Amino acid sequence: MTMNLGQREFHIAPMIDVSTVEFRYFVRLLTKRAVIWSQMVVAETLVHRSRIRRRKHLKESNDESSREKRSPSPGGTGEGDGGVELTDDLIKYCGWWDGDGVGGVEDDVSPHPTVCQIGSNDPAEAAFATRVARGCGYDGVDLNCECPSDRVAGRSFGAALMKDGDSAAEIVSSMVRTASRSPAGGAKLPVSVKTRIGVDESDSFEFIENFIRRLVDAGCEQFVIHARKVYTQGLSPAQNRDIPPLDYPRVFRLMKKFPHCSFLMNGGIMSLDHARQIAFGSATKFDECGRGKNESIPLNEAGDDHIAVPCERCNLPHGSCLHPPNTAPPNLRGVMVGRLARDRPADLADVDRSFYGEASNPCNTRRELMNKYISFLERVYPRRCCDDDQTITLGMAKEMQTRIILKRPCCSICREFRGNSGEGADVAPIETAPNEKSLEVQPLATANGGNPPRKQGGKRSRRHAKYDGAKIVTRIIDKALQPTWGILAGEPGQKAFRRVSHELSRDKTARNCGPGYILFRAMKSVSDDVWDKPFESSGEKETTYYPTK
Numbered sequence: 001m002t003m004n005l006g007q008r009e010f011h012i013a014p015m016i017d018v019s020t021v022e023f024r025y026f027v028r029l030l031t032k033r034a035v036i037w038s039q040m041v042v043a044e045t046l047v048h049r050s051r052i053r054r055r056k057h058l059k060e061s062n063d064e065s066s067r068e069k070r071s072p073s074p075g076g077t078g079e080g081d082g083g084v085e086l087t088d089d090l091i092k093y094c095g096w097w098d099g100d101g102v103g104g105v106e107d108d109v110s111p112h113p114t115v116c117q118i119g120s121n122d123p124a125e126a127a128f129a130t131r132v133a134r135g136c137g138y139d140g141v142d143l144n145c146e147c148p149s150d151r152v153a154g155r156s157f158g159a160a161l162m163k164d165g166d167s168a169a170e171i172v173s174s175m176v177r178t179a180s181r182s183p184a185g186g187a188k189l190p191v192s193v194k195t196r197i198g199v200d201e202s203d204s205f206e207f208i209e210n211f212i213r214r215l216v217d218a219g220c221e222q223f224v225i226h227a228r229k230v231y232t233q234g235l236s237p238a239q240n241r242d243i244p245p246l247d248y249p250r251v252f253r254l255m256k257k258f259p260h261c262s263f264l265m266n267g268g269i270m271s272l273d274h275a276r277q278i279a280f281g282s283a284t285k286f287d288e289c290g291r292g293k294n295e296s297i298p299l300n301e302a303g304d305d306h307i308a309v310p311c312e313r314c315n316l317p318h319g320s321c322l323h324p325p326n327t328a329p330p331n332l333r334g335v336m337v338g339r340l341a342r343d344r345p346a347d348l349a350d351v352d353r354s355f356y357g358e359a360s361n362p363c364n365t366r367r368e369l370m371n372k373y374i375s376f377l378e379r380v381y382p383r384r385c386c387d388d389d390q391t392i393t394l395g396m397a398k399e400m401q402t403r404i405i406l407k408r409p410c411c412s413i414c415r416e417f418r419g420n421s422g423e424g425a426d427v428a429p430i431e432t433a434p435n436e437k438s439l440e441v442q443p444l445a446t447a448n449g450g451n452p453p454r455k456q457g458g459k460r461s462r463r464h465a466k467y468d469g470a471k472i473v474t475r476i477i478d479k480a481l482q483p484t485w486g487i488l489a490g491e492p493g494q495k496a497f498r499r500v501s502h503e504l505s506r507d508k509t510a511r512n513c514g515p516g517y518i519l520f521r522a523m524k525s526v527s528d529d530v531w532d533k534p535f536e537s538s539g540e541k542e543t544t545y546y547p548t549k
Contacts, residue, residue, distance in 0.1 A: 005290035005357030008279035009334030011035040011264055012341045014117040021097045026483035027341060028109055029372050031351040032362055035113045038095040040144050043120035043129035049089050084131045096136035115140040121157040123174035130178040134189050143172055145195040148230045148240045159230045162199040165211055169218040176219035192222035197250050198229035205250060209257055224264040224336055227251045246320035247309045255329040266336035268322045272347050272538040275335045276355060277324035290357030339547035344489045349535035366487055367531035374516040377480050383514035384471035385411040393472040414513040417520045470508035477505040480515035493526030500525040
């Protein structure tokens with residue numbers, strides 16, 4: 001069987017505390033075609049936030065304005081998908097963003113295609129989360145059956161569900177039934193399960209075969225297999241991504257057992273070229289038009305002896321076997337990478353061309369990428385250096401209680417960035433007060449249907465009073481900068497860029513100029529040649545990268 005580029009999918013894995021809105025936007029600037037997953041959304045949290053909203057609605061039932069609902073998103077139904085009222089609060093906790101939903105400014109960067117991963121041990125709560133995800137506009141939902149974190153497995157979901165096949169099957173059945181009830185004749189929402197090949201002492205092939213079969217009987221036909229077992233006790237989440245050996249042969253064997261199901265391979269993928277060999281087969285070579293052709297492979301390279309772990313041929317830590325198949329199984333839907341996207345995001349710059357056969361990629365250089373991302377940050381987390389309001393920035397601009405009116409176009413610190421020098425990103429227009437002598441702080445217009453922004457006060461505001469003049473908290477700065485930390489991996493200036501960005505993020509004065517300014521300053525610490533050098537194409541550069549953390 002021959003394949004052409006675009007017949008397999010490239011997915012970015014869900015990573016707790018990594019797959020934030022900022023990270024997913026940053027990656028989407030690099031690839032328009034890859035499927036980007038949200039970090040795990042806890043179904044119980046969505047149910048809790050919905051109950052809070054209902055209680056508040058009952059208390060304010062006499063106030064007609066409190067009953068206004070959010071305008072429908074492109075994939076939503078406003079009043080509710082199956083009775084779910086899509087408030088801004090639910091959308092936030094579901095991890096959704098769209099072109100005009102982040103920063104309140106129109107944006108041509110689409111979040112699609114994207115998948116919402118759900119963590120739950122309750123069928124009813126999982127069904128509720130599925131309705132919320134569908135209403136937000138996600139292109140698919142997934143049940144997490146592999147996360148070993150204490151805050152997940154300790155609550156009887158994630159990897160713990162592998163030990164309780166009955167509960168896992170019941171939850172999957174509930175999600176599938178909910179997803180099949182497409183509103184207004186829309187398409188059925190795909191449901192998948194992300195799991196591993198074993199858990200604790202249950203690591204035989206028969207165990208994972210039986211577990212998958214139970215989920216298939218419950219209605220699931222799409223699976224993401226992290227090709228290593230998981231320990232629910234004794235290893236940290238980081239160790240669980242390193243110490244248990246990767247076993248690709250077992251996953252390929254599993255695909256043969258379930259030919260009517262589709263699978264994504266996850267775990268240990270070292271480069272874009274490695275991912276393409278796994279997805280399309282190492283014997284498949286492509287011409288300039290993206291047409292594939294199978295070529296013969298020498299017997300000593302065919303990989304037929306890569307049949308068990310520990311694998312002596314691969315010579316990888318802990319005996320892992322990551323050898324791609326000669327011919328990819330027909331039900332291998334694609335691959336999923338996590339740490340490659342986190343640690344070496346520049347490697348994703350060629351996904352659209354080399355994996356999907358597109359004529360070009362969205363960004364050609366690191367400078368182009370960074371300028372687009374800085375422009376995004378300027379809208380989402382605007383500067384606080386030129387206002388007299390003492391409100392602390394604890395979230396995105398649209399969540400603030402007041403709209404900050406600026407007295408000046410820039411301060412003495414960020415003048416080079418926002419002044420008339422012509423340098424820096426193409427930032428959004430700056431709103432200034434019409435009269436500097438009478439600075440006013442106006443109420444923020446209630447966007448997205450009129451839901452009032454979350455108020456700031458009480459313990460939270462007092463806790464941040466210690467920042468002594470810093471109006472943007474460290475957490476916000478770190479969230480904004482984190483996606484860029486690996487953009488110079490393997491390039492000169494990586495350490496200087498990380499050091500300067502970290503120092504400025506802790507500077508209480510510079511922090512008020514916003515994360516966009518901090519990135520602008522940090523870029524100055526690296527040679528222009530590095531930022532302006534074109535991204536390398538897949539296969540042009542050998543890598544010794546092996547994800548271990």
